[in-house]
Amino acid sequence: MAKSNRQSLKEAxxxxxAKGKKQLDPLPETFNSYDELAEFWDTHSTADxxxxxxxxxxxxxxxxxxxxxxxxxxxxxxxxxxxxxxxLSTETLINLWLHEKAS
Numbered sequence: 655m656a657k658s659n660r661q662s663l664k665e666a667x668x669x670x671x672a673k674g675k676k677q678l679d680p681l682p683e684t685f686n687s688y689d690e691l692a693e694f695w696d697t698h699s700t701a702d703x704x705x706x707x708x709x710x711x712x713x714x715x716x717x718x719x720x721x722x723x724x725x726x727x728x729x730x731x732x733x734x735x736x737x738x739x740x741x742l743s744t745e746t747l748i749n750l751w752l753h754e755k756a757s
Contacts, residue, residue: 681706 737747
């Protein structure tokens with residue numbers, strides 16, 4: 655379903671451009687600074703320039719590690735309530751407390 659919606663949006667964008675309703679600025683060959691690059695993409699949609707992009711293969715290695723530490727059920731429930739009252743996830747609150755204690 656999501657793929658057909660994506661395709662429909664893509665076709666709709668091509669249809670709009672084909673009708674000439676949207677005049678596109680030419681894509682610069684280079685940018686003189688990151689600010690200039692950011693300004694361009696802040697004011698333009700990448701969907702309008704798809705023909706200029708190429709597909710690339712890449713691998714991503716996530717470096718985050720997770721450790722399991724047994725916690726008493728009642729203590730964990732109390733921590734969950736405190737985290738919720740502060741608008742934090744339980745994991746974030748525990749990591750903040752551990753960081754404070756370890757410093």
